[in-house]
Amino acid sequence: MTTTAASALPAAELQADDLGLIRNRVFDELAIGDSARIVRTLSADDIKLFAVLSGDANPQHLDPDFAAHTRFHGVIAHGMYGGALISAVLGTQLPGPGTIYLNQTLKFVAPVHIGDTLTTSATVTSLEPLKKHVKLACLCVNQDGVTVISGEAEVIAPTEAIVRARTTLPEVRLTSNDQNGGVQLLLNHVRPLAAVVTAVVHPCDALSLSGALDAHAAGLIVPVLVAPREKLLGVAAAAGLDISGLRIEDVPHSHAAAARAVEMALQGEVEVLMKGSLHTDELMSAVTGCVALRTKRRISHCFLMQTPAYPRPFIITDAAINIAPTLDHKADIIRNAIDLAHAIGVARPRVAILAAVETVNPAMPATLDAAVLCKMAERGQISGAILDGPLAFDNAVSATAARIKGIVSEVAGQADILVVPDLESGNMLAKQLEYMGHAASAGIVLGARLPIVLTSRADSRESRIASCALALLLAHRYRGTPP
Numbered sequence: 478m479t480t481t482a483a484s485a486l487p488a489a490e491l492q493a494d495d496l497g498l499i500r501n502r503v504f505d506e507l508a509i510g511d512s513a514r515i516v517r518t519l520s521a522d523d524i525k526l527f528a529v530l531s532g533d534a535n536p537q538h539l540d541p542d543f544a545a546h547t548r549f550h551g552v553i554a555h556g557m558y559g560g561a562l563i564s565a566v567l568g569t570q571l572p573g574p575g576t577i578y579l580n581q582t583l584k585f586v587a588p589v590h591i592g593d594t595l596t597t598s599a600t601v602t603s604l605e606p607l608k609k610h611v612k613l614a615c616l617c618v619n620q621d622g623v624t625v626i627s628g629e630a631e632v633i634a635p636t637e638a639i640v641r642a643r644t645t646l647p648e649v650r651l652t653s654n655d656q657n658g659g660v661q662l663l664l665n666h667v668r669p670l671a672a673v674v675t676a677v678v679h680p681c682d683a684l685s686l687s688g689a690l691d692a693h694a695a696g697l698i699v700p701v702l703v704a705p706r707e708k709l710l711g712v713a714a715a716a717g718l719d720i721s722g723l724r725i726e727d728v729p730h731s732h733a734a735a736a737r738a739v740e741m742a743l744q745g746e747v748e749v750l751m752k753g754s755l756h757t758d759e760l761m762s763a764v765t766g767c768v769a770l771r772t773k774r775r776i777s778h779c780f781l782m783q784t785p786a787y788p789r790p791f792i793i794t795d796a797a798i799n800i801a802p803t804l805d806h807k808a809d810i811i812r813n814a815i816d817l818a819h820a821i822g823v824a825r826p827r828v829a830i831l832a833a834v835e836t837v838n839p840a841m842p843a844t845l846d847a848a849v850l851c852k853m854a855e856r857g858q859i860s861g862a863i864l865d866g867p868l869a870f871d872n873a874v875s876a877t878a879a880r881i882k883g884i885v886s887e888v889a890g891q892a893d894i895l896v897v898p899d900l901e902s903g904n905m906l907a908k909q910l911e912y913m914g915h916a917a918s919a920g921i922v923l924g925a926r927l928p929i930v931l932t933s934r935a936d937s938r939e940s941r942i943a944s945c946a947l948a949l950l951l952a953h954r955y956r957g958t959p960p
Contacts, residue, residue: 499643501573504609504634507601513571514598517562518877519554521591521788525651527555541788541891552788554589559617559626562597567630571599572611575635579610583628587619592876592890594620599630609634620880651785663781663919663946664695666821673748673952674699675930675945676738678760679731680753681708683716684934689751690718691938692945701726701747703734731755735763742927743769748952751930751945761798764925772960775799775809776924778931779817780907781947784916787874792817792826792894793910796903797920797931804846807896808859811850813923814894815862817947820954828854829873829892830866831902835884837867843898850896862894863887870895870906919943921951926960928952 502511524538533555536543544552560583567576589595595617603612611634617626675698680686686709689700702709702720706727713720726741728734735755741747752760764770778797783790794814799806811828818826830847837844847866854864865888871878876890897903910916918940922929928951930944 497643498640499569499574500640501575501635501638502571503575503636503638504572504604504606504611505636507572507604507611507634509601509604511571512598512600513566514596515562515566515570516594516596518594518880519558519589519591520875520877521552522649522651522786523558524552524554524591526649527558527561529651531555531557549588549590552591554591554593556583556585556626559583559585559589559595559597562595562617563599563615563626563628563630566597566599566615567613567632571601571613572632572634574639574641575637577633578630579633580631581615581628582630583615583626585626587623587625589617589619589625592880593625594880595625602629609636663821663943667697667946667949670949670953672696672699673949674701674746675749675751675948676701676703676726676741676747677751678738678753679704679734679755681705681712681731682754682934683712683718685753685932686712686718686720687716688932688936688938688941689753690720692751692942693723695942695945697942697945697949698749698751700724700751701741703728703738703741704731704753705729731759735760739763739767739770743767747927748955749928749930749945749948751948752932754934757797757931760929760931761922764929770926772924772926774812774924774960775806776922777806777810777813778920778922779814781817781821781919781921781943782907782910782916783918784910784914786914789891789893790821791874791892793903793907794894794896796897796900796907798900798922800900802899804849807846807850808853809924811859811862811864811894811896814896815859816960817921817923817951818893819861820950821947823893826862826893827888827891828862828864828866828894828896829868829888830864830896831870831873832867832898833869835867835869835872835882843867846898865889866896868892917943919947921947923951924960927955 528534597617599613599615602614611632613630615628615630618624677689677700680689681704692698693700701724703726706725728737738750777795780793792814795810832843837848844867851864853859865886872884872889873892879889911918928948930948932941
């Protein structure tokens with residue numbers, strides 16, 4: 478690393494806020510024992526960016542599932558991330574701009590995990606006046622006082638003073654190369670499974686009908702179109718869709734379509750229900766009104782989402798059915814979400830029960846519910862997962878935020894399931910992630926005797942296909958383990 482000397486700023490500017498300046502210390506100003514340091518907290522994005530720059534795609538640093546089964550029990554930083562921090566101290570503080578790197582030794586003593594806060598320091602140990610050589614002892618120490626990296630640097634110190642306006646670094650945002658990668662992974666996961674017969678309820682617009690045909694073409698469902706025949710044929714003709722060869726259950730209107738679909742489910746003719754262009758309430762009223770389709774649990778909805786900003790798929794519940802769930806309702810909502818997590822291969826999901834704050838506040842009912850739900854899990858009333866709450870959203874998904882706030886938790890920063898206080902907050906969260914966070918999503922209803930696909934008119938083709946893939950996965954699971 479080298480930095481060339483440059484002209485000093487005008488005196489008036491030197492009197493400005495010193496935080497906006499970067500300056501060095503020339504050799505004659507240095508003394509043995511002089512020290513400088515920087516403090517940084519490691520994030521998942523730091524690791525990804527370092528991998529991009531270095532080309533080091535070792536799964537120990539990038540693959541949480543692989544890393545969980547290694548000796549380090551999780552993702553760790555590249556060793557040279559600490560080396561880069563040492564370089565930053567030398568190049569910006571001690572000696573600073575104009576320094577020329579000659580040699581660096583490093584000893585890697587302990588791993589650095591996401592959320593660790595490193596204090597990186599350099600201390601002058603030797604000065605050689607003739608060649609202006611300086612040796613510095615280098616340390617990276619984590620928040621627990623554990624030395625993770627040690628070493629010695631040898632540099633040539635600058636001989637001319639440099640004072641410059643500090644450069645503002647650009648903001649870097651990492652995005653996935655494949656925005657639909659999560660959908661493709663889900664499709665690959667269910668590819669060995671045979672398509673299931675699905676009642677598509679009143680698909681009387683081009684979007685819902687084409688969604689069913691796309692899922693059929695993907696090998697996920699065998700659709701049975703439950704709708705007025707003539708209206709359905711008219712929609713297909715207008716949209717240029719071929720529905721020849723598909724079974725049509727002719728009914729007079731949308732209400733009758735919902736009733737007939739439920740009847741077919743009871744008779745075992747179909748294994749999945751899929752919403753068409755009728756309103757959600759119309760379909761779900763038919764389902765909830767049929768005692769034989771109910772289970773001992775409350776029916777709830779789960780979004781399975783994946784966003785480039787988070788290292789794993791996660792579930793948001795309930796953002797579509799339960800408007801203002803009670804404590805008992807939330808317990809079932811969590812149990813349903815845990816079942817979905819198990820179905821997609823998460824053996825022991827981490828469940829974050831969200832609220833506006835991470836402390837219990839008697840004036841905030843969501844925090845009280847969260848505390849009780851955690852105690853229920855502790856007593857075995859909710860099983861198969863690790864629960865924690867209340868947790869604010871930032872603490873649930875960011876290990877850095879959790880550490881800064883002093884939260885020690887197996888869930889914080891790595892949640893697999895986000896349980897929202899009510900439908901409004903959940904719906905807004907899911908849509909914000911989809912439209913502003915570029916999240917891919919799939920939606921499914923659980924708690925009934927068969928999976929139910931609820932799609933929105935605004936859902937993308939990929940979202941509809943992913944939702945059907947989830948339904949296929951659950952339908953096969955229910956054959957061996959009925960809900």
